[in-house]
Structures are given as structure tokens and as C-alpha cells.
Amino acid sequence: MSNFSSGYALTNAGAKLMADVEAGKLTLKLTKMQLGSGLANTVDDYAARSALFAPQNTMVITSITTEDVGDVRTCLLTASLTSEAVNSGYEATELGVFAQDSTDKEILYGVCYDSMPGYIACKTDGNNVQMVFHVRIVTTSKAIVELVLPKTAEELVALTQENSAKAIDFATAAAKSAADASTSDSYAQAAMSSAADYASKAKSSATDAALSATTASNQAAAAAASHSAIADVQVSVERMYRAMRYDIVGPPPEYMTIANFIVGAGPAAMASR
Secondary structure, three states: OOOOOOOOEEOHHHHHHHHHHHOOOOOEEEEEEEEEOOOOOOHHHHOOOOOOOOEEEEEOEEEEEEEEEOOEEEEEEEEEEEHHHOOOOEEEEEEEEEEEOOOOOEEEEEEEEEEEEEEEOOOOOOOOOEEEEEEEEEEEOOOOEEEOOOOOHHHHHHHHHHHHHHHHHHHHHHHHHHHHHHHHHHHHHHHHHHHHHHHHHHHHHHHHHHHHHHHHHHHHHHHHHHHHHHHHHHHHHHHHHHHOOOEEOOOOHHHOOOOOOEEOOOHHHHHHO
């Protein structure tokens, strides 16, 4: 970007106006700033001029900040320009400050000149760029400095373009925020769905475990009942065969499973009877 911080030079009309302002006769009414691409040998070449050599873009002065140090008042002027308001890019060599004279006629008040200019991007260069420009003017502490609102069609167009570019930036940022919020909501919905699925699976696993425990308990009870029934049958069979005077021989009870060995009474048993 061009460097216009090295100072400015008043035009002849600007010097006359400043004399009346410092004398308390007039108020310094600033109207606009303007960029240009003209060439000059020195800043003194603007003394008798009422316009820049090659005007390009008019900028509305958006703020004036004053600071008093003793009898000196410094005023910081701020203006901005977006690349969307620039039709064709150029090297900004000159920056003019305009004001109203005693007849309310607009004059070229002062000029900043940069012999090593920077490039002013245009709307076809790609990204929208906002460029901010500052100019410091010095007066006495008695001077009254005011900002005159834009009135001409050119000034109103410049202000409208600036506000439109800002509105586009705000709308783009809002759309991005909305898209980010939508993406975050999708992630949250997916996480909630996964959590619900895991909870359902955990519930099914708990139900299956409960059923398995019930089945195991029922099987254990059935096994115990079967064992008791077998023992009852063994007792009944033993009583029956003893009543028939048969001996029951075979392996010890702990080695018997299903088969029972039954034989008739031996000679010794028969003799004792």
C-alpha cells in the first residue's frame, strides 16, 4: 500500500482557508479524500491546482480524531476503500484532502504525494481487500474542524459502494458461521444416534445375560431333581430285591452311574436262611 504518512502540502486555496480558520473566522469543514495515480515532480506542483493530476477513487472521511498538545491541534483523518469499488487496479501516487472555503465551494485543501506508490487492488483481482488511509493535519488549538457529510452524487456513490462491500463481508461471514453451526449440529446428531445405538445394544446384552442366568438356574434345578429321583429309585429297587432274598452286589455306590448289578443269593446266603 502507498505510504502517505510523510506529510502533506497545502494548496494556495488551502493555505488561505487555513489562515482564516486559525484566525477564528471560519470552521475547517473537511469533505472527502481522493486517491489518484498522477505524477508530479514535487508536492509543490499542486500549489495552484484544484484537483489531482489523475483522480481515481473518492473516499468518504469516516472519522476525525483530534488531539491537543499545547497550542497545537492534530487531527487524524481516516478513510477506507475496498477493492470492490475499484474498477481497474493502479499505483496510488497522490492523495488529496478536500474542504469547503468561505463560500462553501469545495477546494483541494492539501495533497500527500508518494514517489514509491503501492498497488490499489481492483474487484477483478480476486479477494476483496479493504484499504485504510490516514492523514494527519495540524492546526492551532483554536481551530474548529468539522466533517461535512457527503452531498454530491459521486460522494454518495462512494459511500454506498463502501457500505455495500462491508455488507457483503458481513453476509459472507454470517453464511460461514451458519454453515459451521449446521456442521456442528450434524456431528452432534450423529453422536447422539451412536450413543442411542450403544445403549440399545447394552440393554439387549443385559437381557440376554439375564435369560442365560435363568436358563442355567433352571438346568441346575432340573439336574438336582433328576439326581434325587435316581436315588429314590435305587432305594426302592434295593428294598424290593431284599424282600425277594436277593443280594445286590456290584461296585461301591460312588462308582455306579446308571447300571445296577443284581445277582441271586449265593450258597452261604441260602444256608443262613
